[in-house]
Amino acid sequence: MKALKDILYKVKLNAVIGDTSLQVNTLAFDSRKISDGDVFIAIRGSVVDGHDYISKAIDNGAKAIVCEQTPADPKPDITYIEVENAHAALAIMASNYYNSPSKNLKLIGITGTNGKTTVSTLLYKLFKAAGYKVGLLSTVKVLVDNEEYSATHTTPDPLSINKYLALMNESGVEFCFMEVSSHGIHQKRTEGLHFTGGIFTNLSHDHLDYHKTFEEYRNVKKEFFDGLGKDAFALTNKDDKNGMFMLQNTKAKHYTYALKSFADYQGQILENSLEGLLLKINEQEVWAKLIGSFNAYNLLAIYGAADLLGLEKLEILQLLSNLKSVSGRFQYLVSDQKITAIVDYAHTPDALKNVLQTINDIRTKNETLITIVGCGGDRDKMKRPVMGNIAAKLSDKVIFTSDNPRTEDPDSIIQDIEKGVEPQDYKKTISITDRKQAIKTACQMAEKNDIVLIAGKGHETYQEIQGVKSDFNDFEIVKEELIKMNK
Template sequence: MTNSTPIAQPLADLLTAVTVQAQHGPAAATVQGLTLDSRLAGPGMVFFALRGAQTDGHQFIDKAVAQGTAVVVCENLPPSLDPATAYVQVPDSAEAMAYMAAAFYGHPSQKLQLVGVTGTNGKTTCATLLHKLFRELGYRVGLLSTVQNQIDEEVIPATHTTPDAIRLNELLARMLRAGCTYVFMEVSSHAVVQHRTTGLRFVGGIFTNLTHDHLDYHGTFDAYLKAKKGFFDQLGKDAFALTNADDKRGLVMLQNTVARRETYSLRSLATFRAKLLENAVHGLHLEIDGREVQFRLIGVFNAYNLLAVYGAAVLLGEDPTEVLTILSGLTSAPGRFEPIVAERTRVTGIVDYAHTPDALENVLSTIAQIRQPSQQVITVVGCGGNRDAAKRPVMANLAAKGSDRVVLTSDNPRFEDPNAILTQMQAGVQPQELGKVLTIPDRREAIKTAVALAQPGDIVLVAGKGHETYQEVQGVRGPFDDKQVLQEMFDLLNK
C-alpha cells in the first residue's frame, strides 16, 4: 500500500452512492484497498470485474477469490459463490468503482478546486498552462495530463490521458495532503464513457474544440461528441462551463449543463474576447479584453488556448491584469509546437504532438503564417497503429498540401504492420503531390533524411509523437524521442 491509502473501511460505507442489485456473503466486510487487476487482489481488497475493449474482468473473478479477495464487484455473479467472499452485483462495474474509489479516498475532489479540460486538441496545453499559471500566482497545484502528472513540483509519469478512477482518486488524495488547492486535469472522451470521472466534483470545465479523432473507439462522430458533452452534463450548478464559441460544436456542449455558461472567442461576441494583432515566429501579439499582450506561444490555435486559460483563471477569481502578465512569460507543454534551431545552418525544427488531421492542419497553417517566402517546409509524419484508420489518408494529404517535401514514416505501429499503415497514408496523396513525398518506415532515418533535405533557414516539422519518449512496436515500448533525435541530427549539421 502507498502512503495515500486510507485506513480500513466498512464495505457498507463505500456503497452509499452505488446502485446495488444484489449482495451476497459477509455484509460486514472490511476494505483495505481497491483494484481492477486480479493479480493484485487479496485479503482486504475489493476486486472490480470490468468489461474492457480487450478483456472482460468477469473472467478473473475466480482467480481473485482464490487469492483471498474480500469483495467482488461485478455485473454478473459467477455460477458458484465463495461463502467467505462478499459479492456486490451492480448494473455497471466501472460506475460503481468510481463512486467507491471516491468514497474510499475521502472524496478528495470535494476539498479541491478541480477544473477539467476536454476537447480534441489543446487539452494538454491548457491544463499545463493553468498549472504553471497558478503556481506563479502562489498556489500549490496538481496536474493530471497526457504528458505527466504533477503534485506541485513532484513529477509522476502518466500512462493515460485520464487515469482509472482508483488511481485518479488516489492522486487527488495525495495532492490534497500535499497542500494543493487547485488541480487541473485533462478529461478524455474515453474517461467520460468509462466513468473514470464519475463521482468527482469539478468547479469548472473547459471545452477547446472537436474534430475527427478516436472514432475507432466511439464508432461514430456523434458518439464522440456525446462523450465530450457528457462531461459538461455532469457539472454542478456552482461550476462554470467555459466553451469555445468559435467551434461549431462549442455551444452544443452547453445545451444541457446546469453549470454557469461562459464563452471565449476570437471572432464573435463572448464572455472573453481576443483580437489577433500579430502571429510571428517570436510569438503572439493579442488584445484580450482591451489589453494588448505579447505572448511567447505561436499560432492561432495557441491564441485560443491562452484565451481559454485566461478566461478560466478569471472565473476562478484571479485578477485579469496579473493573469495576463504571468501568461505572457509562459511556454507551452513539452512537444507542443516546440522549436529547436540548428545554430550553424539556422534550420528550424518543430516537434509537435499533432496526430489528428485538425491538429496537423493547425500546425502547418501556423508555419505558413510565420514562414519567409524562401523557407521550405519539410514534414515528417506517421499514423499510429490500432487507432482510427480513416484519418491516415487525410493526414498524408494535408501534409503534402502544406509542405514542400514530406517524409511519411512510422509513428507507434503497435500491433499493425507499419508498411500497411504507410500504404493507407500514401493513398491520400494527390497524384500531383506524389513527387514531393518519400516513404521511409524507420522513423530515425526519416528524420535524418528530412534534415538532410533542408537548406539553410528551412523548417523541419516532426509531427505525431511530441512529448513521447518511446515507440511502441508489437506491444514493446522502445526508447525514441523525436526531440532528441532531431537534436542529434542538428548537432551533426553544426559540425
C-alpha cells in the same frame, strides 16, 4: 480498514448477497493485485472481462466481489455486490475510499480533441507562478504540487485519480487541472468526482476506432458537461461548431471564449511570428511566447479559467506573458545553418492542419517546408489518408514514416496515409519507414532558412513496435542530426 457499506455509498446496486458491514482492506480491478481482505471489482474491458477472474481474486484473498453479473455458484463466505455499471461503481467507490478528495480542492477538467495538455499544463504553471499549491493530471505527467509522477493514460483509472487527489489534499493543493479524455468519460473514470469547472477546447476527427462515429465521440464529450453541478462553470470555445452544443444540458454557469465570435473572453491576434503572439483579450493587449492561432485559443481558455477561479485580470495577463510552450507542442530550435526544426504532437488531421497553417502564416515562402509525419498503429485508420492529404497539400516536401506502429505493419500504415495524396502532390512525397532515418534525411534535404516539421509523437520519449517500447525522442534526434551538420 473501511466498512464495505461506506465505500458503496451512492453506487447503484442491483442485488446484494452477503454482509456489507464487513471491514475491507483496499480496492482492485486486477485480480493479480488482490490480497487478503480486499474488494475485487470485475470490469468488462475491450479485451479482458474481469468476471472471468472472480475465482482467481477470491483465491488471492478477496472478501467482496463487485460485478455486473453474480456467479452462478457464489461462495458462502464472500459478499457479492451486483451493480448496473462496474466502471461507474469503481469510480464512485474509489472516491468514497479516499474520502472524496475532489471536494477538498478546486478541480478543473479540460476536454476536447486538441489543446488539453497545453491548457491543463499552462494553467498549472500559471497558478504555481501566482503562488498557489497546484496539482496536474495530464497526458505527459502527474504533478502533486512539486512532486512528479509518470502518466500512463490521458485520464488515469479511478483508483489512481483519487489516490493522486488524496495526495494533493495531504499536500495542501488548492487547484488541480485535469485532462479529461473521451475514453475516460465513456469508461466512467471521472464518475464521483466534484468538478469546480470544465473547459471545452475543440472537436475534430479522432478516436473513431473506439467511438465508431463522430456523433458518438461528440456526445461522449458532452456527457462531461452534462454532469457538472450548478455551482460549477462551463467554459467553451464558441468558434468551434460543437462549442455551444456542449452547454445545452449542463447545470453549470455558461461562459465562452472566441477569436471570431462575440464571447465573454474575446480575443484578437494582432501579431503572429516565430517569436510569439501579440494578443488582445477583452481590449487588453498581452505578448505571449506561444505561437499560432491554435495557441491563441488555448491562451483565451487559460485566461478565462483563471478569471473564473478568482485571479485578478491584470495579474493573469502578466502571468500569461511568461508562459512557455509545453514539451512537444510546437517545440522548436534553430540550427547554426539557420534551419528551423519544429516538433509537435499533431496526431490528428485538425491538429496537423493547424500546425502547418501556423507555419505557413508566419513563413516568408522563400524557404522550403519539409514535413515528417506518420500515424499510430492499432488506432483510427480513417484519419490516415486525411492526414496524408493535409501534409502533402500544405507542405513543399513530405516524408511519410513510422509513428508508433504497435502491432501493425508500418509499411501498411504508410500505404494508408499515401492514399490521401492527390495526383498533383505525388512528386512532393517520399516514404521512409525508419523514423530516425526519415528525420536524418529531412535534415540533409534542408538548406538555410528551411523549416522541418516533425509531427505526431511530440513529447513521447519512446517508439512502440510489436509491443516493445524503445527509447525515441523526436526533439533530441533532430537536435543531434543538426549538430552533426555543424561539423
